[in-house]
Amino acid sequence: MNRILIALLFLGFLSNAQQKSNTIRVYFDSNSSDLASNEMSVINGIFSNETFTFYTIEVSGFCDDIGSLEANKILSDKRAQTVANFLKSEFDINATSTLGKGEIALEDLKSNLDEIRKNNRYVSVFYTFTEDEIKPSDEAATTNPALKLYKTFDDELVVGDKIIIKNLLFKGNTRLFHKEEDALVELNKVVDYLNKNPNTTIEIQGHVCCIGKAHSDAFDMTSGKTNLSHTRAKKIYDYLVEKGISPSRMTHMGYGRKFPIPNGIESENKRVEILITKI
Secondary structure, three states: OOOEOOOHHHHHHHHHHOOEEEEEEEEOOOOOOOOOHHHHHHHHHHHOOOOEEEEEEEEEEEEOOOOOHHHHHHHHHHHHHHHHHHHHHHHOOOOOEEEEEEEOOOOOOOOOHHHHHHHOOEEEEEEEEEEOOOOOOHHHHHHOHHHHHOEOOOOOOOOOOEEEOOOOOEOOOOOOEOOHHHHHHHHHHHHHHHHHOOOOEEEEEEOOOOOOOOOOOOOEOOOOEOOHHHHHHHHHHHHHHHOOOOHHHEEEEEOOOOOOOOOOOHHHHOOEEEEEEEO
8 A cells, every 4th residue: 555645735733633754865977877775775764664753755856066067967867756656666656746856065175075975965755654553453453353363372272273372562663672571571471371282283483464466575774674574573472481482383484465354453454463383
């Protein structure tokens, strides 16, 4: 789903309520319009955020003063278009404006000119957004029929059954829990079950939501990679190992946004499931 909303008629209303704005800079090498991998990570860190909904995105390209005015205008256009193309290909997001603004003239010729010119080779991305609050919904959990397919550790489980670990509410784009005490209570239920059923093996499955269709996973601010569902599943795996569960009884896998719960709310889809693989 394209998360950028072009309904500008509603923009004023939304901004009065909760809309925010910010600008990031993406830097380029001299005379280049190629996007470096570390700069891709800067963009990923914002636009794969699980809690952001974007409204306007203004992409502006700049150059240093080396070269002619005409050449620098063309290069700044290319840099802006490179970033706009990346947003489209990776997140299915269309920039509301894309413009090359040419070179930035030097004002202080006595300072470190190389450093100044390096800092003038960039694209600025101005964006407006709202940030969703992550919270559980007990009403949705009881009314969504898709959730009735899941089991609990109190059921008599068989191979193929799945259990959603409750109260694992993660902070956006991290593997950190919103309420660690609540999360540990639920994780210890997994520990108790595995201790009482020593022949059972499991797969720990991580899932995320609310990212562009072109992106398979969400960005993890700690790892600096788009592997958030993997790192969240690994966090649960590491906790169970710490509590004495043998690694030979467990695997862990991140499934990104491949398997959303039908009609599920945000907190339901940012989830970790336990799949019973052997009894």
